[in-house]
Amino acid sequence: MSTTVGRLVRTELKLMVREPMTLVFVFAFPVVTMLIIGGAFGTTPNAAFDGVNPSHWYVASYLTVVIAATGLIMVPVHLASYRERGVLRRFAAAGFPRWSFALAEAVTGLVAIAVGSAVLLAVAAPVYGLPPVHHLAQVAAGFILGSVAFVAIGVVLGTMLPSARSAQAVGLLLFFPSFLLGAGGPPPHVMGSALRAVAGYLPLTRVTDAVRGPWLGTGMATASLMIVAALAVAAALLAARRSALRAAR
């Protein structure tokens, strides 16, 4: 690919794997925490875990931790650092096409999620075994729409926060509650009603529902999938608008 867009995508992918924050949060953190939590509740099917093997319940849940780490930490920190240094100005001045950067961010974010998820499943398989997928199409839809939604949310966050450091702070502040309440923490059945109510409002909870339910056969979670789809469309439109390379007022 030697169009500007192609070169930008390739460069962004290269830079992604050189970023320690990405390597830690997208590729290492989900794997390490899954290994710990996934082994904490044994493998006997349990009512708190919708009647399935807790290890399998967590393997399915942690797929969305990768999505959250990418969208709430990797993408916003990367984009905010570009804005802080005036990299986007340079791209615009060099005549990079208007949508090239938005596209490059979308591709980079989705590739990060794909690779992070593959690593997670590759580690989970020999340790806890991969639970069989009950409704593949539904799982794929939840996973893809959730990924799009979170990458887009990351782009929007990155265009709102003034520096890489503030993006890091805000990103971590959004990530950990989402992680604990919406994906990798205690199962909803053991949470108090207040926590469960809060969890219900977190976008990540909806993504996790839309992936885990049809995967483990504990429910199709169609309502969650619809919410995730709506979120993906809205966030993607906003993200494209905000990351377009264009003249300032």
Next chain:
Amino acid sequence: MNDDQVVSVRGLVKAYGNRRVVDGLDLDVAAGEIVGLIGANGAGKTTTVECIQGLRRPDAGRLRVFGLDPLADAGRLRGLVGSQLQSSGLPDRLRVAEAVQLFSGRDGQDLLEQFGLAERRRAPFASLSGGERQRLFLVLAVVNRPRLVILDELTQGLDPAARRGVWAAIDELRGAGTTVLLVTHELDEAEELCDRVVAMRAGRVLDSGTPAELVDRYGRSATITFTMPGGLLPEALAGLPNVDSVRVQAGKATVTGHRAAIAEVGALLVQAGPVPADLSVRVPRLEDALVDLLEAAAGAGDGEPRARRPEQELMGATR
């Protein structure tokens, strides 16, 4: 519009909030010229070139670059214009050769060698010195062989040796016939490099001309100092056509006047016998000529400090 006109700006106005940073500016740059846009901080230089590059939307005025509108015809102007932006960097971990590849699609080995960066091909941007960064920006500005290059404060923060290196590179652009619009607040740089200088203050053009013309127009007189030879009378010096003043103190004469006075005084000294060993001449440079004018203007204006340009709002982050 003239065929060899590269940039044409008429009545450009740009305000941030209610502060007019550019206020009815006219500017022309002809093909092959190296034009320096000079002025104190806050004079509106950077905003002007940002509008010319289509990075900012003017409030009023007509801009043409190669006869095209920088905003509406951005696509067609790509490739014709190369630029180095003030306060604009590259990703820390992007390597020199990767940056050239990203911006041009070729390896640019020839340019990296020409600008002394060949050894640093694999160095990440974060590890480059200030001079190396500026040379890399210069490579990126010219790598696509643009016909117009816009350079904003290119040598800011560089040590003298690095500055010389960058100046030599710009001189090579001149040799290649590239049109250059150079923004600077360093007048020695403008004098060294520019065919023509446009002096700005408070968002308007104050005056323009070759550095020599501006020195002639605004420069204080030349100053000649020497130990008075025995047979020479101060009255003889004062009677020379281009001499303005003569002062003799403890046997040492200080003569001021137009440049031509240098030759007239010299001729008198030769007639008067051996030329004094301590003869020295100080000719005004552009800096001497314009510094008061530009600084006074910046301060005077209406007493406002340097315009705060909403840096963060530029590109990709606007509402």
